[in-house]
Amino acid sequence: MSDLNSVTAAEAPDQMSTQPRPRRGKQDKPRSLAGDAWNDLRKSKIFWVAIVLVVVVLLMAAWPSLFTSADPRDCALSRKFGGPTGGAIFGYDFQGCDVYARTVYGARNSIIVGIVSTAIAGVIGIVVGLSSGFFGGAVDAVLSRFIDIMLAIPFLLAGIVLSSRLSSDPNDDGLIAVILTLGLLTWTTGARVMRSAVISAKNQDYVAAGRMLGAGPGRLMLRHILPNSIAAFIVVLTILLGVNIGVEATLSFLGVGLKGDAISWGIAISEATGTARVAAAPLVWPATFLGLTVLAFIMLGDAIRDAFDPKLR
Amino acid sequence: MTDIKAQMDVIPGVDPRAPLLEVNDLHVEFRTQYGVAKAVNGANFWLSPGETLAILGESGCGKSVTAQAIMGILDSPPGFITKGEVRYRGVDLLKLPEEQRRRVRANRIAMIFQDALSALNPVYTVGFQLAEVFRIHRGMSRGDAKKRAIELLDQVKIPAAKARVSDYPHQFSGGMRQRVMIAMALALDPEVLIADEPTTALDVTVQAQIMGLLAELQQQRNMGLILITHDMGVVADVADRISVMYAGKVVEEAAVYDIYSRPAHPYTRALLESIPRLDMKGQQLNVIRGLPPALTDIPKGCAFNPRCRYAKDPCRQDPAPPAYAVAPHRTARCHFFREVLGE
Numbered sequence: 171m172s173d174l175n176s177v178t179a180a181e182a183p184d185q186m187s188t189q190p191r192p193r194r195g196k197q198d199k200p201r202s203l204a205g206d207a208w209n210d211l212r213k214s215k216i217f218w219v220a221i222v223l224v225v226v227v228l229l230m231a232a233w234p235s236l237f238t239s240a241d242p243r244d245c246a247l248s249r250k251f252g253g254p255t256g257g258a259i260f261g262y263d264f265q266g267c268d269v270y271a272r273t274v275y276g277a278r279n280s281i282i283v284g285i286v287s288t289a290i291a292g293v294i295g296i297v298v299g300l301s302s303g304f305f306g307g308a309v310d311a312v313l314s315r316f317i318d319i320m321l322a323i324p325f326l327l328a329g330i331v332l333s334s335r336l337s338s339d340p341n342d343d344g345l346i347a348v349i350l351t352l353g354l355l356t357w358t359t360g361a362r363v364m365r366s367a368v369i370s371a372k373n374q375d376y377v378a379a380g381r382m383l384g385a386g387p388g389r390l391m392l393r394h395i396l397p398n399s400i401a402a403f404i405v406v407l408t409i410l411l412g413v414n415i416g417v418e419a420t421l422s423f424l425g426v427g428l429k430g431d432a433i434s435w436g437i438a439i440s441e442a443t444g445t446a447r448v449a450a451a452p453l454v455w456p457a458t459f460l461g462l463t464v465l466a467f468i469m470l471g472d473a474i475r476d477a478f479d480p481k482l483r
Numbered sequence: 484m485t486d487i488k489a490q491m492d493v494i495p496g497v498d499p500r501a502p503l504l505e506v507n508d509l510h511v512e513f514r515t516q517y518g519v520a521k522a523v524n525g526a527n528f529w530l531s532p533g534e535t536l537a538i539l540g541e542s543g544c545g546k547s548v549t550a551q552a553i554m555g556i557l558d559s560p561p562g563f564i565t566k567g568e569v570r571y572r573g574v575d576l577l578k579l580p581e582e583q584r585r586r587v588r589a590n591r592i593a594m595i596f597q598d599a600l601s602a603l604n605p606v607y608t609v610g611f612q613l614a615e616v617f618r619i620h621r622g623m624s625r626g627d628a629k630k631r632a633i634e635l636l637d638q639v640k641i642p643a644a645k646a647r648v649s650d651y652p653h654q655f656s657g658g659m660r661q662r663v664m665i666a667m668a669l670a671l672d673p674e675v676l677i678a679d680e681p682t683t684a685l686d687v688t689v690q691a692q693i694m695g696l697l698a699e700l701q702q703q704r705n706m707g708l709i710l711i712t713h714d715m716g717v718v719a720d721v722a723d724r725i726s727v728m729y730a731g732k733v734v735e736e737a738a739v740y741d742i743y744s745r746p747a748h749p750y751t752r753a754l755l756e757s758i759p760r761l762d763m764k765g766q767q768l769n770v771i772r773g774l775p776p777a778l779t780d781i782p783k784g785c786a787f788n789p790r791c792r793y794a795k796d797p798c799r800q801d802p803a804p805p806a807y808a809v810a811p812h813r814t815a816r817c818h819f820f821r822e823v824l825g826e
Contacts, residue, residue: 206608307560375602381556383589383616383667393615397606480606480651 207477217473223466230277240271242433251449263452264445272433273456279434280460283348284415290353291360292407298357299364299403304372304391314365320358326420328355333426344429348421352414360406367399401475408471412464435460501573503707504530504675509567511545511552514560520778522548524731525567527806530675530707537710537722541775545731546711550677554594555584590620593668597680599660603652609663610648616670635666639696658689662696669700676701677709682717694721715758719743727751730776730786737813747815747824749791785817793819
């Protein structure tokens with residue numbers, strides 16, 4: 171069939187319309203990868219659902235008072251495990267605090283920890299994975315062994331040590347320490363995924379063709395190899411975002427994460443697990459918010475990844 | 484275009500009177516953990532403007548590696564050029580610093596690959612990839628570069644170039660894709676084009692179209708063309724001269740007519756005899772007995788001796804046969820070339 175196509179294509183230009191064609195915007199507008207991706211994203215329902223969720227969560231993190239007028243620190247033991255009342259639509263937790271207010275106010279710490287630590291892990295992962303895959307040889311040997319060493323260290327142990335060293339000042343709220351700890355300890359999986367994707371992309375003919383046309387190593391890496399190897403990495407990062415929000419809770423629970431009377435979804439979840447059979451609401455609601463946030467970011471990551479792959483168009 | 488080219492003349496020592504391209508005693512080896520594979524063991528040939536040189540040989544005889552070494556895109560490690568020179572207009576490219584070498588690529592010497600689908604970046608439109616070459620090498624604006632890209636696609640006879648410029652590589656058919664690849668290689672008006680099995684991935688009718696296109700473009704631009712192939716049928720139509728390679732060596736070099744009428748090397752002769760002919764219908768095909776040698780373990784003396792029906796004792800001893808001058812501009816690496824010629 172392809173034989174036939176190519177012959178007719180060459181001899182009869184008018185029949186070219188049998189070829190599959192993408193949707194096209196204005197002809198004179200130069201198309202670029204990002205431009206095409208945006209055109210695709212605009213039409214994707216999943217993208218818009220994800221965007222709405224992400225925007226809501228970000229608003230909640232930035233201006234929690236938009237969502238609730240209650241004070242999350244206004245707790246009274248008399249209301250312990252109280253059911254939903256007027257303002258407190260999710261009821262009260264074991265300290266008698268408003269679950270809805272605490273969930274809304276918890277968004278800020280959770281989102282900051284999740285996004286910033288994932289961003290740090292992402293940058294380290296890309297740099298390490300791309301350079302070890304692209305340069306190979308000694309660079310690869312050193313970087314790969316470094317990844318192995320990082321993976322061999324028990325995560326929780328390293329997290330406790332690092333986090334407590336990074337915030338030794340008792341007045342510090344521990345936010346920066348938690349972010350750095352998570353960022354510095356969780357980049358390894360991404361780096362490995364990136365490295366193997368880069369190695370397979372690097373041996374493709376289009377990289378040789380790029381070199382043939384005089385491209386230097388920087389251009390080859392960023393223009394040719396990176397866009398062709400980032401898909402799996404994006405998926406790893408979106409998953410990491412959710413995991414990091416949860417791990418923050420573990421560290422806080424152990425006393426080396428967020429300190430004092432900090433509010434976060436992770437802390438709320440770990441506090442409520444023990445009493446979940448008495449009162450489920452204090453566990454269910456922060457967990458639902460966490461789940462929806464992670465889901466939104468995963469959907470966003472998927473939509474973006476698909477939009478940047480022209481073969482799926 | 485010539486004035487821009489003059490500005491690009493930053494390679495010191497270029498002598499316009501020197502031969503366009505000369506490869507002398509090129510040696511390439513691959514150092515792997517299983518031993519050293521000697522892929523090219525003294526390749527010699529030259530190329531003049533407007534001329535087509537075919538490099539012919541079985542799989543694994545070092546054709547593509549030679550091309551990559553000339554182009555400077557050999558994967559190193561494991562590939563190493565251990566000896567020899569590649570002279571472009573008198574300048575030994577192998578001794579140039581990488582920065583200058585990169586300027587030679589595409590501007591002076593360009594290459595097209597066997598499989599155009601994998602040689603085009605799947606995430607960019609063909610127009611973007613073509614335009615990028617002009618934007619980077621010629622400093623053109625996006626608009627101008629796109630116009631040039633459309634012109635080029637027109638030149639390689641892609642129908643409706645204006646619309647197709649914003650298609651992705653996978654939306655083109657095999658033949659069209661190879662045309663895009665040719666456009667890409669010709670973007671900067673190279674003087675030498677290396678075509679590494681340009682039609683192997685295509686079916687026969689499209690093959691003929693692509694070869695016709697290459698010949699036409701070559702004539703328009705007076706470009707030197709190195710055609711790497713294992714297809715003797717393709718060679719006969721387009722080549723001026725042929726270099727036959729075996730186990731990394733050029734075993735015979737001659738004008739195309741001489742090779743087809745009177746081969747001087749037993750390997751060339753065997754290759755010609757193995758071409759199926761119409762009058763052989765129903766008969767068994769002639770094959771060359773045995774396999775090409777493993778490049779990690781090349782036989783002593785003439786590498787072809789285990790498969791050669793003319794082989795005698797001197798063929799099995801080192802040194803390997805030198806390149807005997809059979810006639811002016813014609814060489815063969817065989818002690819018994821007179822016998823093979825039938826004299």
